[in-house]
Amino acid sequence: xxxxxxxxxxxxxxxxxxxxxxxxxxxxxxxxxxxxxxxxxxxxxxxxxxxxxxxxxxxxxxxxxxxxxxxxxxxxxxxxxxxxxxxxxxxxxxxxxxxxxxxxxxxxxxxxxxxxxxxxxxxxxxxxxxxxxxxxxxxxxxxxxxxxxxxxxxxxxxxxxxxxxxxxxxxxxxxxxxxxxxxxxxxxxxxxxxxxxxxxxxxxxxxxxxxxxxxxxxxxxxxxxxxxxxxxxxxxxxxxxxxxxxxxxxxxxxxxxxxxxxxxxxxxxxxxxxxxxxxxxxxxxxxxxxxxxxxxxxxxxxxxxxxxxxxxxxxxxxxxxxxxxxxxxxxxxxxxxxxxxxxxxxxxxxxxxxxxxxxxxxxxxxxxxxxxxxxxxxxxxxxxxxxxxxxxxxxxxxxxxxxxxxxxxxxxxxxxxxxxxxxxxxxxxxxxxxxxxxxxxxxxxxxxxxxxxxxxxxxxxxxxxxxxxxxxxxxxxxxxxxxxxxxxxxxxxxx
Amino acid sequence: xxxxxxxxxxxxxxxxxxxxxxxxxxxxxxxxxxxxxxxxxxxxxxxxxxxxxxxxxxxxxxxxxxxxxxxxxxxxxxxxxxxxxxxxxxxxxxx
Numbered sequence: 001x002x003x004x005x006x007x008x009x010x011x012x013x014x015x016x017x018x019x020x021x022x023x024x025x026x027x028x029x030x031x032x033x034x035x036x037x038x039x040x041x042x043x044x045x046x047x048x049x050x051x052x053x054x055x056x057x058x059x060x061x062x063x064x065x066x067x068x069x070x071x072x073x074x075x076x077x078x079x080x081x082x083x084x085x086x087x088x089x090x091x092x093x094x095x096x097x098x099x100x101x102x103x104x105x106x107x108x109x110x111x112x113x114x115x116x117x118x119x120x121x122x123x124x125x126x127x128x129x130x131x132x133x134x135x136x137x138x139x140x141x142x143x144x145x146x147x148x149x150x151x152x153x154x155x156x157x158x159x160x161x162x163x164x165x166x167x168x169x170x171x172x173x174x175x176x177x178x179x180x181x182x183x184x185x186x187x188x189x190x191x192x193x194x195x196x197x198x199x200x201x202x203x204x205x206x207x208x209x210x211x212x213x214x215x216x217x218x219x220x221x222x223x224x225x226x227x228x229x230x231x232x233x234x235x236x237x238x239x240x241x242x243x244x245x246x247x248x249x250x251x252x253x254x255x256x257x258x259x260x261x262x263x264x265x266x267x268x269x270x271x272x273x274x275x276x277x278x279x280x281x282x283x284x285x286x287x288x289x290x291x292x293x294x295x296x297x298x299x300x301x302x303x304x305x306x307x308x309x310x311x312x313x314x315x316x317x318x319x320x321x322x323x324x325x326x327x328x329x330x331x332x333x334x335x336x337x338x339x340x341x342x343x344x345x346x347x348x349x350x351x352x353x354x355x356x357x358x359x360x361x362x363x364x365x366x367x368x369x370x371x372x373x374x375x376x377x378x379x380x381x382x383x384x385x386x387x388x389x390x391x392x393x394x395x396x397x398x399x400x401x402x403x404x405x406x407x408x409x410x411x412x413x414x415x416x417x418x419x420x421x422x423x424x425x426x427x428x429x430x431x432x433x434x435x436x437x438x439x440x441x442x443x444x445x446x447x448x449x450x451x452x453x454x455x456x457x458x459x460x461x462x463x464x465x466x467x468x469x470x471x472x473x474x475x476x477x478x479x480x481x482x483x484x485x486x487x488x489x490x491x492x493x494x495x
Numbered sequence: 496x497x498x499x500x501x502x503x504x505x506x507x508x509x510x511x512x513x514x515x516x517x518x519x520x521x522x523x524x525x526x527x528x529x530x531x532x533x534x535x536x537x538x539x540x541x542x543x544x545x546x547x548x549x550x551x552x553x554x555x556x557x558x559x560x561x562x563x564x565x566x567x568x569x570x571x572x573x574x575x576x577x578x579x580x581x582x583x584x585x586x587x588x589x590x
Contacts, residue, residue, distance in 0.1 A: 101570040199550050213550060242555050311535045322510065329511070331583050336576035345586050350513035362512050366522075367529055369510040370498075383536050385546030390539065392550065426525060427532045443550030468551065 004029035006169045009073050009226040010253075016062055016072050023055040023062070023072025026172070027116050030074045033170045034118065037143075039495045042155075042165040044079060044137045045087045045120035054116040061114065070233050071114030076165045076174040079120045080127055081107045081217075082206040086117075090208040091125045091135040094356025095334040104206025105238045106175065106217045113233040118171050122161025125358045126325065127182055127210045130432035131421065132160025134360040139418050142190055143168035143491040147457040150494070153415040156186030156432075162220045163190040167491060173221040173230055177207060179214045180313055181436025184448035187220055188410035188461025191450040191489060193227045193482070194220040195475070198468045199443035200245035201231075203238030211320035212243075214313075214440040224449065224479045228252035231471065247469060255472035260480045261295030266403040270306035271435060273412060279454045280409045287407055287451055287462045290484035291477070301403060303394040308387050309438040310430060315371050315384035316441075321361075322368025328356060363426065392442040399467050405477045408435050410448040410461035435463060445471045447478045450487040459489065498526045 004026045007015065015021045031051065034043050051074060058072030082088045082100035089095035103111070111117070122140040124132050131154040132140040142155040142164055155164040159176035163186035166174050176183040178196035187194030195218045202217040209215060219230035232253065237246040267288055272281070292298050330336035330352030337351035357365065371380035398406070412434055421429055439446035445468070448461040462481065466474030498506075503523040507514040514522060572578040577585070 098574050101567075101573055200553065239556070239558070243549075243551075243553070245551065245553060246556065305539070308536060308539055311533045314529060315533055315536070326511075330576055331585055332571075333574035334576070339586065343586060345588050346511070347513075348586055349511040350508075353511055354513035357512065362510075363522075363525060363529075366503075366506050366510045366512065367526065370506045370526065370530075371533075373506070373509060380533065380536075382546050383539075383541060384533075385548075386541035386544040387536055387539050388547040388550075389544050390541070392547065425528045427528055430532075441550075 005033045007172060008222045009172050009229055010223070012073055012172055017067065023058040023116060024052065026072065027051050027055040027074045027118070030118055030171050037168055037170055037495050040141045040143060040164050040168055041138055042122055042140050042161040042168065042170055043076065043119040044122045044161065047086055047117055047119045050086070051116050051118050054111070058114050058116060068112065068114045069229065070110060072116060073114070073172050074116040074118050075110065076118050076121045076162060076171040077107055078159055078162050078175050078177060079123050080177050080208045081175060082208065083107055083117065083120065087120065088208070089136070090127070091123045091137055092356065092361065093136045093335065093358070094328045094352070097335070098333050102206060105203035105240060106207065106234050109236065110175070110233055115233070121165055121174055124158035124160065125361050126208065126321070127158040127177055127179055128321070128360050128364055129157040130181070130185060130429055131418070132157040133418060134358050136358065140164045141418065142415055143495065144190060144415060144458055145491070145494060151417045154189065154418050156189035156415060158182040159186045159220060163187055163192060166190070166192045166220050166222060173219055173226055175217060175234070176220045177215060177217050178440065179210050179317060180440050181433035183218045183220060184436045184446055184461070184463055185411050185432055187448040188450070189415040189459065191459030191487065192220055192222055193224055193447065193449055194218060195227045195231060195447040195471070196439065196445065197231060197235065197471050198445045200243050201235045201471065203236070203241040203244045205238055205240040209324040211317040212324060213320060214317060224475060224482045225253060225256060227447065228256055228475045250472045252472050252475050255476050256479045257476060258480050258483055260291065260477050263296040263404045263477060264402050265291050265296045265298050265477070266301035266398050266406045267298060268301050268303045268306065268406060268408060270303050271408045273434065277413060280412065280460065283452050283460050283462065284407070284409050287481060287485070290481060291407065294480045294484055299403065301398045301406070303398065303438070305387065305390045305394050306438060309391055309441055310434055312384040312387040312391065313433070313437045313441060314367070314430060315380050316388065318364040318368030319372050319381050320368070322365045322372060325361070325365050328353065388441050391438055395442045395444060404467070405474055406465040408463045408465065410435060410463040414454045414456065414458035414460055439465055444468055445474050447474055449478050449481050449485065451481070451485040452487065453489055498523050498530065
């Protein structure tokens with residue numbers, strides 16, 4: 001077999017079980033692809049020894065007919081996940097050299113399911129960013145380029161390394177995390193599939209915390225089937241995360257029938273933003289038409305508080321971040337700045353955090369500090385939490401009217417060039433998450449499915465939003481959309 | 496609401512992030528841009544609305560109040576920038 005790294009998870013699984021290839025061969029193909037893709041800066045910590053050791057163990061299990069669901073499949077892990085004995089620094093300078101003594105629940109579950117970790121993937125620092133430009137490792141670069149233009153583009157963020165690695169076939173799939181769109185936006189920018197499950201589906205234990213009430217892990221894959229397969233391995237109750245749900249995890253892959261007859265899909269009018277590119281608008285109506293042709297009923301709906309999701313997010317997420325990131329104080333782990341004579345503990349904190357955090361992280365920690373400070377807590381933080389209640393209520397009302405899923409664009413544009421947003425104010429960058437952030441605020445599952453190319457030849461994605469805990473149904477609708485859209489484009493290899 | 500330099504300095508202090516004097520005007524500007532964006536929330540009628548505490552209506556699970564792990568002092572100290580005699584070491588805190 002050639003180009004083993006280009007296989008999907010499910011194709012590779014089937015090939016392994018038929019004995020057409022081995023996990024060691026798959027892993028070696030990915031390691032070779034990674035070695036040749038240094039310019040993409042997707043993998044930032046390489047673990048080939050661990051990979052080959054796990055691949056050998058997987059091959060033995062397959063031989064012994066004892067292969068769990070992900071047995072022998074090589075994947076990448078976002079740097080936000082703590083991995084035992086392997087650098088885990090959330091793309092931040094403050095955690096340089098940090099090697100956890102423990103493994104995150106999600107990466108442990110993937111390992112238990114037989115998956116092979118190839119290494120750690122680039123991301124925005126502490127998952128704060130939409131272009132992977134806030135990383136201490138430097139930018140991750142998209143494998144996609146505009147037609148006839150060699151400008152380096154962003155793979156999106158914060159899971160930019162994951163998106164670039166999957167789109168460039170450096171691994172079969174990768175883990176991502178999503179606080180405001182960090183799985184779905186990069187998936188859309190790179191022509192891959194990414195799902196953020198319902199809040200509480202995946203354990204957050206061992207995942208470096210950004211905004212605890214919004215953070216969820218999820219898979220980033222080459223197909224909806226792969227997303228179903230990998231999500232099942234990642235989900236489940238974990239006593240170590242009190243917010244993880246004690247609910248049975250269905251066999252998501254078995255729910256992919258492609259039959260969506262009788263389903264009702266909502267099209268929210270508030271997502272038709274001023275200045276939205278015509279191409280996105282067109283793709284969105286084509287997507288609705290595809291679902292209609294597949295037997296679904298398309299209904300116009302209203303989610304009236306949509307406009308306030310992004311401002312509410314930029315109160316709640318920084319507030320939680322300022323609290324979560326208080327732990328980086330130069331005492332227990334990571335870096336401590338050199339001190340001058342006479343410096344006390346306050347100077348140690350202030351110097352360590354000024355040197356260790358990048359500008360965007362500093363900005364968000366300080367905004368969070370401000371909105372939580374005496375005198376402003378009610379005006380900002382409590383008001384934002386009330387608006388969050390209203391945003392969730394919008395969704396509850398449309399679901400109560402019988403809507404099964406909601407179709408929206410995934411992003412307001414295709415991928416932009418690295419550095420192109422450098423002079424924009426921070427709010428311009430935040431607008432990337434305008435279609436995805438509502439889903440985190442309401443705790444719902446959302447999936448981005450590649451659906452077409454724009455006039456520059458860059459991928460565009462559509463987002464489907466589902467009812468809480470109904471990822472299986474959502475994945476099935478996404479599967480129907482994937483089949484109808486027939487997106488097969490791949491980036492030309494320039495690297 | 497507008498943030499001036501002294502407020503920016505106060506916020507930096509509360510966040511325990513050292514910001515040089517000359518960086519304060521730009522920082523105050525950025526805060527004002529972001530807070531200006533957030534001000535939109537004032538348009539929303541939130542009378543009688545409960546602030547969200549949990550996005551999924553779940554009851555936190557309880558467990559028996561007993562020690563489930565421990566005795567891993569060495570592992571806990573492994574990543575410390577400065578550990579001595581089984582403790583985290585920091586500059587003098589109490590005179």
